[in-house]
Structure formats: structure tokens, C-alpha cells
Amino acid sequence: MLRPDGTLKVTGEFAYSSDLWLDGMLWGATLRSPHPSAWIRSVDVGPALAMPGVFAVLTHEDVPGEKFYGLEHKDQPVLAIDQVRYQGEAVALVAADHPETARRAAAAIVVDYEVREAVVDARRAAFDPSCPPVHAHGNLVRHQPVRVGSTFDAPVVVTGEYEVGMQDQAFLGPESGLAVPGEDGGVDLYVATQWLHVDQDQVAPCLALPKEKVRLSLAGVGGAFGAREDLSMQIHASMLALRTGKPVKIVYGREESFFGHVHRHPARMRYEHGATADGRLVYVRAEIVLDGGAYCSSSPAVVGNAASLGVGPYEVGNVWIDAYGVYTNNPPCGAMRGFGAVQACYAYESQMDRLAEACGLSPVEVRIRNAVSQGSKLATGQIVDTPAPLADMLRELEAMPGPGEPSAARDLRSLPGGVAQTTHGEGVRRGVGYGVGIKNICFSEGFDDYSTARVRVELLGGEPHVLVHTAAAEVGQGLITIKAQIARTELGIDKVTIAPADTSVGSAGSSSASRQSYVTGGAVKATCEAVRERLDRMRAGHPELTLEELLELYGPVEETREYRHRPTTPMDPLTGQGDSHVQLALCVHRAVVDVDVELGLVKVVELAAVQDVGRILNPLALEGQIHGGTAQGLGLALMEEIQVRDGKVLNPSFTDYLIPTILDMPPMRLSILENPDPHAPYGLRGAGEPPTLSSTPAVAAAVRAATGLDLPRVPIRPEDIALVPAAG
Amino acid sequence: MSERTGEHRHAITLTVNGVLREAAVPARRLLSDCLRHDLGLTGTHVGCEHGVCGACTVLLDGEPVRSCLTFAVTVDGHEITTVEGLAERGELSPVQRAFSECHGLQCGFCTPGFLCTVTAFLRDNRTPTDEEVLEAVSGNLCRCTGYQNIIKAVHRAAEIQAEESG
Numbered sequence: 001m002l003r004p005d006g007t008l009k010v011t012g013e014f015a016y017s018s019d020l021w022l023d024g025m026l027w028g029a030t031l032r033s034p035h036p037s038a039w040i041r042s043v044d045v046g047p048a049l050a051m052p053g054v055f056a057v058l059t060h061e062d063v064p065g066e067k068f069y070g071l072e073h074k075d076q077p078v079l080a081i082d083q084v085r086y087q088g089e090a091v092a093l094v095a096a097d098h099p100e101t102a103r104r105a106a107a108a109i110v111v112d113y114e115v116r117e118a119v120v121d122a123r124r125a126a127f128d129p130s131c132p133p134v135h136a137h138g139n140l141v142r143h144q145p146v147r148v149g150s151t152f153d154a155p156v157v158v159t160g161e162y163e164v165g166m167q168d169q170a171f172l173g174p175e176s177g178l179a180v181p182g183e184d185g186g187v188d189l190y191v192a193t194q195w196l197h198v199d200q201d202q203v204a205p206c207l208a209l210p211k212e213k214v215r216l217s218l219a220g221v222g223g224a225f226g227a228r229e230d231l232s233m234q235i236h237a238s239m240l241a242l243r244t245g246k247p248v249k250i251v252y253g254r255e256e257s258f259f260g261h262v263h264r265h266p267a268r269m270r271y272e273h274g275a276t277a278d279g280r281l282v283y284v285r286a287e288i289v290l291d292g293g294a295y296c297s298s299s300p301a302v303v304g305n306a307a308s309l310g311v312g313p314y315e316v317g318n319v320w321i322d323a324y325g326v327y328t329n330n331p332p333c334g335a336m337r338g339f340g341a342v343q344a345c346y347a348y349e350s351q352m353d354r355l356a357e358a359c360g361l362s363p364v365e366v367r368i369r370n371a372v373s374q375g376s377k378l379a380t381g382q383i384v385d386t387p388a389p390l391a392d393m394l395r396e397l398e399a400m401p402g403p404g405e406p407s408a409a410r411d412l413r414s415l416p417g418g419v420a421q422t423t424h425g426e427g428v429r430r431g432v433g434y435g436v437g438i439k440n441i442c443f444s445e446g447f448d449d450y451s452t453a454r455v456r457v458e459l460l461g462g463e464p465h466v467l468v469h470t471a472a473a474e475v476g477q478g479l480i481t482i483k484a485q486i487a488r489t490e491l492g493i494d495k496v497t498i499a500p501a502d503t504s505v506g507s508a509g510s511s512s513a514s515r516q517s518y519v520t521g522g523a524v525k526a527t528c529e530a531v532r533e534r535l536d537r538m539r540a541g542h543p544e545l546t547l548e549e550l551l552e553l554y555g556p557v558e559e560t561r562e563y564r565h566r567p568t569t570p571m572d573p574l575t576g577q578g579d580s581h582v583q584l585a586l587c588v589h590r591a592v593v594d595v596d597v598e599l600g601l602v603k604v605v606e607l608a609a610v611q612d613v614g615r616i617l618n619p620l621a622l623e624g625q626i627h628g629g630t631a632q633g634l635g636l637a638l639m640e641e642i643q644v645r646d647g648k649v650l651n652p653s654f655t656d657y658l659i660p661t662i663l664d665m666p667p668m669r670l671s672i673l674e675n676p677d678p679h680a681p682y683g684l685r686g687a688g689e690p691p692t693l694s695s696t697p698a699v700a701a702a703v704r705a706a707t708g709l710d711l712p713r714v715p716i717r718p719e720d721i722a723l724v725p726a727a728g
Numbered sequence: 729m730s731e732r733t734g735e736h737r738h739a740i741t742l743t744v745n746g747v748l749r750e751a752a753v754p755a756r757r758l759l760s761d762c763l764r765h766d767l768g769l770t771g772t773h774v775g776c777e778h779g780v781c782g783a784c785t786v787l788l789d790g791e792p793v794r795s796c797l798t799f800a801v802t803v804d805g806h807e808i809t810t811v812e813g814l815a816e817r818g819e820l821s822p823v824q825r826a827f828s829e830c831h832g833l834q835c836g837f838c839t840p841g842f843l844c845t846v847t848a849f850l851r852d853n854r855t856p857t858d859e860e861v862l863e864a865v866s867g868n869l870c871r872c873t874g875y876q877n878i879i880k881a882v883h884r885a886a887e888i889q890a891e892e893s894g
Contacts, residue, residue, distance in 0.1 A: 002828060002829065003828070003831070003833075005836070006827075006828035006833065007820070007828060009828075009833055009836030009839050010811075010814075010820065010824040010825075010827050010828050010833070010836075010839060010843060011771070011811065011812065011814075011815055011820070011824065012769070012770070012771020012772070012810065012811035012812045012840050013771065013812075014836055015770070016770075016773065016837060018770075018773070018774070019764075019770035021768070021770075169871075170871055171835070171837075171871055172773070172775040172781060172783055172835070172837040172838050172869065172870075172871050173773070173775065173835065173837040174775070220836075221835060222773070222775075222835050222836075222837030223834075223835040223837060223871050223872055224835075225871070253777055254775065254776045254777055254778075411859075413859065413863075475835060476834035476835025476836065476872050477834065478834065620830075620831040620877070621831065623831075623876070623877070624831050624834055624872070624873055624874075624876075624877055626874075627873055627874030627875070627876040627877070628834065628871075628872045628873050628874045629874075630874055631873075631874035631875070632871075653776065653778065653780075654775075654776040654778070654780035654781055654869070655778065655780055659869060659871060661866050661867075661869060662862050662865055662866050662868075662870075662875040662878065662879070663862055663863075663866045665874055665875045665876075667876070668874070668876055
């Protein structure tokens with residue numbers, strides 16, 4: 001079935017948050033700190049207020065209610081109070097009758113900064129007691145150990161230090177929205193977000209309003225990938241709207257967007273794997289330091305994932321992991337597709353390749369020898385109680401046909417660097433690499449992770465019609481299609497409408513952690529079942545009546561249900577033990593690359609993947625998720641990095657922050673398995689994130705195979721390949 | 729929108745999607761802003777503001793251009809086609825249908841730019857090879873799809889175009 005929003009999206013009628021318009025609306029602009037760390041001596045808004053067309057200039061003193069917000073800890077000021085902790089921190093707001101006027105007025109505000117030392121080294125923040133504290137409560141956000149067993153020596157030992165750069169979600173539709181003051185003193189906020197209700201929970205207290213007076217509706221979302229889980233302009237636009245009594249629109253430009261949302265945590269990781277001579281893991285030790293930047297965001301959950309999944313989907317009897325999330329004065333980091341698991345995956349998969357080499361095994365064989373399967377115990381002690389056929393997936397992947405050998409007379413366009421190639425390809429070498437990833441689906445560690453659906457069946461124009469209402473954010477992933485499919489299947493009624501997502505129905509939780517098909521899909525299914533029961537009871541009383549006649553007689557049937565997945569438990573703070581995850585999903589990738597070892601250029605020739613999704617609900621949407629997730633993993637392997645020096649971002653534009661184009665992304669081969677998870681609706685397994693994990697190490701391994709280099713850092717830059725000092 | 733810069737405004741006339749439209753704009757008004765703000769055609773999207781992402785691509789006298797790199801005054805008297813003008817007589821064009829059918833979009837923010845680029849490409853090259861398709865849309869970024877279904881959609885659009893003309 002086709003996406004219900006597909007036609008609107010190809011005709012240009014779909015209204016993204018940046019397209020909203022009301023006559024007489026004002027435009028908001030944000031003044032941001034140029035310094036990663038500074039005291040604020042004074043803020044003079046006078047010059048901005050004096051400009052014609054300016055309706056309001058606000059600072060932290062104008063925040064009506066609570067001055068701080070945050071997803072897990074309320075540690076981030078709505079507007080900076082006496083100090084700034086990262087470059088780009090919001091200091092003041094302007095509303096004006098034209099966006100240029102608003103920007104000029106923001107630039108006219110005079111802020112007197114006293115620049116101070118910025119904490120920019122995450123390891124120093126974690127381990128050096130003399131490091132200045134970014135927050136009064138110190139620099140440690142979370143330390144999560146995992147402790148299993150006591151045997152930490154083995155015949156074969158491989159060690160490595162790995163680094164992952166700061167990746168950006170780089171959705172194409174920048175942060176934007178419209179706040180409209182309500183007649184009741186409240187505000188109606190139309191915004192592109194991932195979780196309406198958690199926005200409402202954070203916005204209302206800062207505006208000193210009860211939640212019911214802060215009404216959110218989802219505007220069209222131009223991609224998310226985690227970056228819309230934290231607030232951006234929501235409180236700011238609302239404050240300006242309430243102050244001026246006029247609708248206020250805020251749209252970030254691309255540069256501001258780089259400062260307006262959290263990024264993927266950069267990671268520094270030390271790993272030691274011990275194994276028997278035949279490549280069976282005896283122990284894994286790891287130290288994982290994740291740079292959370294200036295504010296907490298979702299760092300604790302990121303640390304939890306990195307710790308609990310830090311050895312990957314492998315059986316190992318002895319584990320010693322320390323995962324840390326720390327504050328620094330670098331840009332704040334939080335949610336991005338696969339968080340925590342992505343960083344660890346690159347390191348443990350690099351280690352598995354080293355282990356294969358040390359034991360004289362193939363990369364696939366060493367993984368098969370250690371692969372988890374149903375009944376295995378994870379490092380957290382949690383038993384894998386659903387199908388996890390990793391060994392079979394690897395065998396299938398290895399057996400998939402490859403792209404074939406490059407032909408002798410090669411088109412320049414097929415070489416690394418394409419038409420920018422300055423040689424004739426004499427230095428081009430081919431490499432093949434494998435990567436395996438395991439991702440937790442849904443929110444872990446005891447979180448009450450539910451979704452709500454309201455389903456109404458009524459006669460419209462004499463025909464039965466279903467209205468499905470949830471607050472779940474369609475961010476592009478295609479949930480809107482899934483909800484309609486489920487309603488149609490469960491109720492057997494063809495005409496289904498998906499109501500716009502808003503806060504007039506209960507929370508759906510976040511469109512993240514690959515969870516919406518599971519949780520909101522589950523909620524729609526459960527609610528449809530409740531509606532069906534009522535229809536069945538109505539039918540039992542009048543077996544002679546058709547559905548139309550029943551609805552005519554009784555009127556509309558409406559039910560609302562909450563759906564919860566099975567409960568999880570927190571990780572033990574000292575040992576990391578616990579049944580912390582709801583569901584685990586596996587994906588494996590094979591990458592084939594050509595590398596010009598002289599120029600340092602890489603062309604990915606092919607990517608193949610095998611993923612177990614439990615049950616396919618919509619093949620087109622599912623393949624789209626695997627393709628897109630794979631592309632983002634390729635980006636992390638080869639090109640995507642926010643470059644930060646001394647706390648400052650050097651490349652806040654699409655000229656300098658590179659994301660894969662169609663020429664960077666090779667053809668893909670997919671094999672999608674359906675081993676159902678009996679705990680999940682329809683047996684499905686969340687699918688959006690796992691491919692983002694495994695494609696990165698597969699590409700990195702392929703580049704290593706082509707070059708013979710260690711390459712302990714992603715993204716792999718041309719200089720990492722071409723400018724390596726000669727050994728010895 | 730009122731502006732208070734006192735800048736001189738130029739009266740321009742554009743034929744947008746077949747309709748004569750007039751606007752009074754400062755010399756530095758971008759075509760993208762003119763379309764979105766002055767003419768209310770928000771189907772043209774702005775993703776990077778400096779010509780990299782291609783989301784703002786429109787057709788200028790039939791040829792794809794970045795509207796975020798084009799001053800509105802420079803196209804005075806010319807014909808512009810935006811995504812809103814691709815459907816004919818209320819019926820989706822082959823390119824629009826193919827992107828919808830092949831799941832060549834997810835969030836859809838990049839889609840208008842792809843549609844305009846591909847519309848011009850398939851007019852000039854009705855039976856493109858894989859290589860030609862890749863090159864044709866290599867100036868448009870998509871963050872959601874990994875491009876696989878976009879490639880399928882372009883080939884499918886060529887097929888529909890051939891079926892319907894032939």
C-alpha cells in the first residue's frame with residue numbers, strides 16, 4: 001500500500017513546520033554565544049529594542065516559569081543565566097515583523113562576555129580531578145560498569161584504542177515552528193518534533209502554564225534521526241508569542257541548525273579481547289568515554305546502551321566494562337539513530353577483526369564461533385529469549401553474490417573520487433569487510449514506555465469509516481502507513497483516515513529507538529481489538545444487521561487504549577546486571593570498497609545486508625529504513641564529522657559537513673528474515689536503527705582490508721590513508 | 729511582509745506554473761524566498777541556503793536551477809515551474825507518480841528538488857542508463873532513503889513516460 005502522505009509530498013502541498021504562515025505573525029530570532037565557555041557580565045538589549053519593527057527582546061529574566069529544562073535532567077537553561085557552556089548556547093530572543101529585522105536586532109544586542117577556560121577533552125573531564133567543573137555537580141553524567149566473571153587472561157589477547165567523531169543527524173528540514181497565543185492565556189504550538197508530550201512536559205513549566213494550556217500539534221517533519229528529541233525553538237517561540245500576543249514563527253537556517261540540536265556523542269574507547277587459540281572469546285575489557293558536551297540531554301541512556309551492548313552480540317563469560325558520559329564545553333550530544341550502540345559497535349567489530357587475524361580465522365568465522373543465539377546470556381545477564389540466528393545470518397551474508405571483479409578498462413566515474421580522480425587508478429585496491437550490530441529496541445532500563453491510540457468507527461456518507469488518532473510523530477519513517485494498515489487489517493474496513501498527531505490524545509512516546517511500529521503499532525492493534533469486541537457485541541444482539549445498519553442504530557464506536565511492552569529493569573549500578581532491554585535486533589553488513597591508496601579516496605562498491613525483522617509489515621517502507629540507515633552508517637565511516645576545535649564548530653554547513661550523495665551510496669543487496677518475536681505485536685522487531693550500527697564497521701573493515709592500515713578512527717579521512725608515515 | 733531597510737524595490741513579473749505573478753522585491757531577494765514568502769508557494773524547500781542540498785531546485789525556462797542561489801530580479805519575465813506546477817490538469821506527472829509508487833521519499837523534504845531535476849532530465853533523456861541517472865541527481869541530497877528507491881523511481885518514471893507517450 002502507498003504512503004497516505006505520498007501524494008501531498010510529491011505535489012508540494014505537505015505543510016512542513018517551516019511552511020506555516022499566519023497573517024500578522026512575527027518572526028523570532030535567537031542570539032547565541034560565540035564562546036564555548038564564558039561568564040556573562042551584562043546583556044544590553046536596548047539597541048535591539050530601539051529598532052523599528054522589533055516587538056520584543058527577551059532574556060532569562062523573562063522566562064515566566066522554571067528556568068531550566070531537559071530530557072532526563074533539567075540542567076539546560078531556557079536562556080543563558082550569567083554564563084554560557086557551549087558555542088551556540090541561546091542567550092536572548094527577538095520577535096520582529098520581518099525575519100531580517102529579527103536577525104539584525106539579535107545581532108545588535110550587546111553581551112559582555114568574560115571568556116574562561118573551556119573543557120574540551122572528554123577523558124580529562126572523566127578522569128582528571130583538577131579539571132574545572134562544567135556544572136557545579138561535576139563533570140560525570142553517568143558511569144555504568146558491567147562486571148561479569150573473574151578470568152581476565154587468555155592465550156590470545158588483542159587490544160585497540162578507537163575513536164568515533166561527532167556525527168550530525170543532518171535532517172534536511174531545519175528546526176522550525178509556529179507558536180500562537182491562545183485566548184485562554186495558553187499557547188498552541190505547531191512544531192516538528194519526535195515526541196509531542198515530552199515537549200509539552202518540558203515547555204509548560206517554563207511558561208508557568210498548566211499542561212492543558214500548552215497544546216502541541218505536529219507540523220510536517222523534514223527528517224529527525226534523534227535530533228528532534230530535545231527541544232529547540234519550542235519554549236522560545238512560545239515565550240515570544242505570549243509576550244507579544246501575536247503568532248511567532250521561528251525557522252533556523254542550516255548554520256543555526258548545527259548549533260540548535262544535539263549530535264551523536266563522540267567516543268574514545270579502549271578495548272582488550274582475550275580468546276582461546278581457536279578464537280573463542282574468554283573475556284572483554286572496555287573503557288568507553290562518551291562526550292556529552294555542555295548539557296545532559298539523553299546521555300545517561302546513551303551510556304546505558306554503550307555499556308549493556310558493549311561487547312556486541314557475542315557470548316563471553318568474563319566482562320569488565322566501564323562506560324562514562326561526561327560534561328564538557330563541546331556541543332551538547334544526545335540522540336542519534338542507534339545511540340550508544342553505534343559507537344561501541346565500531347570498536348568491538350574492529351576488535352573482532354583483529355582477533356580473527358590473530359587466530360588465523362576469517363572475519364566471518366570468528367564471529368560465527370562467538371555468535372549469540374536464542375538462549376544466550378548477554379553481558380548484562382539478560383537471556384536472549386527470542387530468535388537471534390546470528391550465525392545463520394553471517395553464513396547467508398557470506399554466500400550472497402558479490403559485485404564481481406572490476407573490469408580492466410575502467411570508467412573514471414567508477415573509480416574512487418570519480419571524475420575528480422587525478423590518476424589512472426594505478427593505486428586502487430579492493431577490500432571486503434564485515435560488520436555485525438545488536439541494538440535494543442524501545443526504551444530500556446525500566447522506563448514506562450507506552451503508547452496511546454484512539455480509534456473511532458462511524459458512518460460517513462453512509463459508509464463505515466475508521467479514524468485513527470495517536471500522538472505519534474511521523475518523521476518520514478512511514479508510521480502513518482503502518483497505522484492505517486493495522487486498522488484496515490484488524491477491522492476489515494477499507495476507509496481509514498489517520499488524524500493529525502497532537503496532544504489532545506494521550507502520549508505515544510518518542511519516534512525513536514526503532515519503537516513506533518512496536519509500541520504505537522501495538523496500541524492501534526489493541527484499540528482496534530477493543531472496537532471489534534464492541535462491534536461483535538452489537539452484532540450478537542442483531543445478527544441480521546449489516547455493519548452499516550449497526551452503526552446507524554448505535555452511532556459511532558470509539559475506544560482508547562494504552563499499550564505497554566513487557567517491563568524491563570534498571571541495570572545494577574555496580575555490576576550492570578539486569579533484564580534492561582525489551583527487544584534486541586540484529587543486522588549484519590558486508591562492504592566491498594575500492595580504495596585509491598595514494599590519494600586516500602574510497603569508493604564503496606557494494607553493501608549487502610541481512611537483517612531479522614521478526615515480521616515484515618510493509619516491505620517498501622522497511623527496505624527504505626534499511627537503505628537509509630545503511631547510508632548514515634556509511635557516512636559515519638567515511639565522511640561525516642562535525643569538526644570541533646577548542647570547543648568551536650569549524651564546519652556548520654553542508655559545504656563542509658559532508659553527507660553521502662547518490663554517487664557515494666552503492667547499490668545494496670538485502671536479505672530480510674522473519675523470525676517472529678512472540679512478545680511483540682505481529683512478532684515484529686524494530687528495524688530503523690540496526691543497519692546504522694553494522695554498516696560503519698563493515699566499511700571500515702573493507703578499507704582496512706584494502707590498505708593494510710589499522711584505521712582506529714571513524715570517519716576515515718583521506719589523510720588517514722594517504723599520509724600515514726612509513727613504518728619503521 | 730514589511731521591511732524597514734528603505735531599500736528600493738523592483739517590480740518583477742514571473743510566469744509561475746503558467747500563471748502570471750507580480751512581486752515587488754529588493755534586488756537581493758532570493759528566488760526561493762520570493763516563491764515561498766512573496767508568492768506563498770511553500771512547496772519549494774530550503775535545506776542549506778547555499779546551493780548544496782538541491783531541495784530548492786525549480787525549473788527556469790525548463791532548466792533546473794537552485795532557487796536559493798538565484799536573485800528573483802534576474803528572472804524577471806521568465807517562466808518558473810515549481811513542484812506545485814508539475815501535475816497537469818490535476819493529474820500527477822509520471823515523475824510524481826513514480827516517486828510515490830516506488831517509495832522514493834520518506835520525510836519528503838528533498839522531494840520537490842528531486843522531482844524538478846528529474847522532470848527536466850527525463851524530458852531530455854527518455855531512456856537513461858543507470859550511470860546517467862546517478863549523475864543527473866547527484867546534485868540533490870536525500871538523508872532518509874539511501875537513494876536506492878530514488879534510482880528505481882527515476883527508471884519507473886521513464887517507463888511511465890514511455891508508456892503514456894507511446
